[in-house]
Amino acid sequence: MSFCQDVVHGVMPTFVCKNVVFDHSRARFALNHPRKDLRILGGLLTGHADLNRHLHTMGLRQNSVCPLCQEEEDTTAHFIAQYSALMLLRKNILGDYILSSDTLSNIHWFLVLKFAKASKRFY
Numbered sequence: 491m492s493f494c495q496d497v498v499h500g501v502m503p504t505f506v507c508k509n510v511v512f513d514h515s516r517a518r519f520a521l522n523h524p525r526k527d528l529r530i531l532g533g534l535l536t537g538h539a540d541l542n543r544h545l546h547t548m549g550l551r552q553n554s555v556c557p558l559c560q561e562e563e564d565t566t567a568h569f570i571a572q573y574s575a576l577m578l579l580r581k582n583i584l585g586d587y588i589l590s591s592d593t594l595s596n597i598h599w600f601l602v603l604k605f606a607k608a609s610k611r612f613y
Contacts, residue, residue: 519599530612531603534566540612541569569611570594570602579608 520528533539542564546554556564558575569576571589581587583605584597606612 516599523603527603527607530606531599533612534570534602534606535599537566539566539569541565567591567594569609570597570605576605576609579605583608 520531523531530539533544538544542551542557543554545551554563554565556562556568556573559573561574562568562572570584571580571591571594573580577587580589584601586593589597
């Protein structure tokens with residue numbers, strides 16, 4: 491059984507999630523930001539950001555390789571945690587040169603958004 495179970499009520503599916511605690515601080519954070527910032531953050535959190543992996547999946551790019559480093563797929567994890575050209579920016583904002591997946595899951599949305607905007611990769 492998955493973490494979230496898809497339950498269909500009429501036409502629209504709803505999701506019943508167990509062991510989910512509503513985080514009021516993150517909700518307040520989201521409500522106090524402009525739509526542009528929420529679009530950037532939502533894209534990064536869901537993998538639907540304007541990065542080549544997602545754009546390639548949609549048929550809008552020829553390949554999914556990072557256009558700047560040409561080393562790996564241009565994914566959210568690569569952009570936030572590993573992309574070598576942003577190492578100093580990552581250290582200054584997120585606290586380390588390269589981030590592990592465990593570290594990524596504990597970073598507050600504020601820092602993810604700050605990092606993305608400082609990278610000047612999103613408009």
